[in-house]
Amino acid sequence: MKDRIKEIIESADVALFMKGTPQFVMCGNSQRALDALRRAGAPVTAVDILPDPQIRQELSALSGWPTIPQVFVRGELIGGADIVEELEQNGELERTLREKLGDERTAEERVVAVA
Amino acid sequence: MDAATRVESLLAEAFAGDEVSVVDRTGGGDHFQVTVVSPRFEGLSLVEQHRLVYDALAEPLADGTIHELRISTKGAM
Numbered sequence: 001m002k003d004r005i006k007e008i009i010e011s012a013d014v015a016l017f018m019k020g021t022p023q024f025v026m027c028g029n030s031q032r033a034l035d036a037l038r039r040a041g042a043p044v045t046a047v048d049i050l051p052d053p054q055i056r057q058e059l060s061a062l063s064g065w066p067t068i069p070q071v072f073v074r075g076e077l078i079g080g081a082d083i084v085e086e087l088e089q090n091g092e093l094e095r096t097l098r099e100k101l102g103d104e105r106t107a108e109e110r111v112v113a114v115a
Numbered sequence: 116m117d118a119a120t121r122v123e124s125l126l127a128e129a130f131a132g133d134e135v136s137v138v139d140r141t142g143g144g145d146h147f148q149v150t151v152v153s154p155r156f157e158g159l160s161l162v163e164q165h166r167l168v169y170d171a172l173a174e175p176l177a178d179g180t181i182h183e184l185r186i187s188t189k190g191a192m
Contacts, residue, residue, distance in 0.1 A: 029183065066169050066176050067184060082186050083161045 002058045004114050005047075009062070012045035012112075013101050015072040017059055021111050022046050029081040033069040036081075036088035041107040042073075042097055052115050074100050118144040118180050122172060126151060129171030133191070145182035156190040164188040 009015050014037065020026030022034055022044065037044050049055045049068055060066055063077050071078045073096060078084060087093040097105065116124075123137040126149060133153035140146040149168065156164045168186050175181045 029185075064166070066173075077162055079162050079165065080186075083165060086161065 001052075001054060001114060002062065005055070005058050005062060008045065008047060008112060008114070009072045010075045012072070013074060013105065014042045014097070015045050015047065017047045017049050017055075017068060017070045019048070019050050019068055021048050022109050023111075026050060027068070029067075030069045032081040033071055033084045036084045036093065037071065038107070040088050040093040040097060041105070042093075043101070043105050043107055044109045046109065046111045047114055048111070049114075051113075055114050073097065118175065119147065122147055122149065122175060122181065125171050125175070126168070129167070130155070140183075140185070145180065147181060147183070148185040148187070150187040150189075152189045152191045154191050156188050158190075161188070 016033060016037060018025065018030035018034065020030060025031045025034060034044065049059065056068060059070065063070055065077060065080065067080050069081055071084050078087070084093065119137050119139045123135065126135040126137065130151055130153050133151060136150045138148040140148050151168060155167065165186050165188060168188060169176065172181065176184070
């Protein structure tokens with residue numbers, strides 16, 4: 001499972017580990033992170049951590065970040081809901097996305113499973 | 116000691132002399148908004164700043180005292 005989580009973090013342009021899915025969000029903070037990413041036009045790859053408690057354990061062990069949601073851009077931890085919201089509000093999130101992903105990015109959302 | 120007091124005293128200990136505030140967002144004693152203003156944050160990324168707060172609150176995060184945590188950090192001169 002650890003390898004699968006790593007693979008998602010490293011391969012997705014923007015990975016959002018959240019409670020629930022973009023279609024059915026199960027937590028206010030996951031919603032805040034998702035909303036901020038959407039406003040910035042991020043191509044979100046969402047991973048629901050709820051199906052198996054081990055997902056969250058392995059993820060936090062990998063990232064050193066204790067809470068959910070967690071947002072990664074091209075393998076780098078950007079932060080949780082508070083940071084992503086703050087970066088979106090001051091325009092830095094969009095700048096980071098442009099720098100790392102280029103102007104050609106499409107704001108498509110997809111959901112992938114870990115287990 | 117209630118949870119909010121515990122969270123506040125852990126932060127006051129970790130960020131001695133800095134401005135620390137804790138708000139129990141729901142009144143239920145497990146959803147907190149914490150704000151820390153500290154010169155230690157100067158030059159650090161937001162991820163690094165929040166990590167320092169998480170480190171200070173590792174115990175109540177691990178034992179389930181904190182169900183939800185919102186963090187606001189600011190550098191101070």
